[in-house]
Amino acid sequence: MSIAQNIAEIKSHIDINKVKLVAVTKNHDVSAMLEAIAAGITAVGENRVQEMLSKHPEITAHAGRTVEWHLIGHLQTNKVRQAIPVADLIHSVDSERLALEIDKVAGKLNKRQDILIQVNVADEASKFGVRPEQALPLARLISQLENVRLCGLMTIAPFSENAEAVRPVFKELYQLFGELTAMNLANTEIKWLSMGMTNDYRIAIEEGSNLVRIGTGIFGSRK
Template sequence: MVQKRQTHSMSSIADNIGSVTRRIQKATVAAGRDPDSVHLLAVSKTRPPEAIRAAVAAGQTAFGENYLQEALEKIDALQDLSELEWHFIGPIQSNKTRQIAESFAWVHSVDRLKIARRLSEQRPDGLPALNICLQVNINNEASKSGCRLEQLPELVDAIGELPNLSLRGLMAIPNPDQPEGELRLSFRKLAGTLRALKQAHPEAGPLDTLSMGMSGDLETAIAEGATWVRVGTAVFGAREKKPAQG
């Protein structure tokens, strides 16, 4: 009986991925954008390796993790799946940068130069440049990580000099309690900021990425230019609360 429930849960993940993929495609077409211009990042924090395997069986390859130790255990447990692309999307402490630099293809949550420098210095030889996004505190919330908009130009210039990083763009987690109109303006502000940075700092990196939008607001984010949407609940189902960890 337990096995039957588990199988149903795994097939639900496949159904969910199909549903989210259709939402993304519909929103992309409605925005008049290339259907391949938006990617799904399945946020797998607190989810077991078996759930990730089910998502991979449904065609998903990019997974976002917030907690380093938990992520490393899953990366190890799933190393037989060579197609996986791991994204770190949580707050970064200085003492965690080496393992992040060694184990991930993308980091969406770089918010200061010290962290960027450490990631560049600690990226192992033989691996491609680490793709990074700068996390922006788009609504200037005291409780949120991220740099302020006015700090970005100096940060972009400095990071452009770091040899083992590829500066791909910006990430934000706008306040989800905003009215939809204000949320849309937050996404629009981030997109406009990326365009301005790309024009002013052509040597800094590709600057082709907007990591914004989650399960509840991905359509709005895509309408305003998101290229990665970070979706957990709509892929894996509701999760139990987990205390924060390193």
């Protein structure tokens, strides 16, 4: 199927008034991205800062600022200065050190940077993110920063051929999201629960996700 047909298929399974669809564009070229945008995609997600920066000028020239840029991959502190001018939402904040660096750089640019805390719910050694018990203390710290706005939580579930197997991961993050919301922290806008990818987004939505990150389901296998 074409990119447009793939997007239509995905949208048939989600309520786009309640769930934000982010097209993960890692290793896909600008022409494919523009095809997705023409088919209704309003947010793109990149894993690497350099790839985001390389694509941003041409996409912006064609689509303007109607397209949101989400940084969904691990962000090193030495890449923050490059990421902040472009990223609308950073999904992958996983340490006090990174949050403080984002705050410092955003302040110099007179920007309030929207972020999510990445939580490694399944405690996978191969993935980044704080442990669940570390998420709320980090949220309290972030709420004290002037140039950062915490908007919610993100997780990457373990890959499984059986999507049902990862349902407990999504349930746990949804519970944590509820606890975070109930804290009513100052200087935050808790609204995004980013969980679910091509293989498991329908399960994630059933468990409360309102932001899904889909790459292969839209663009096919990465080049």
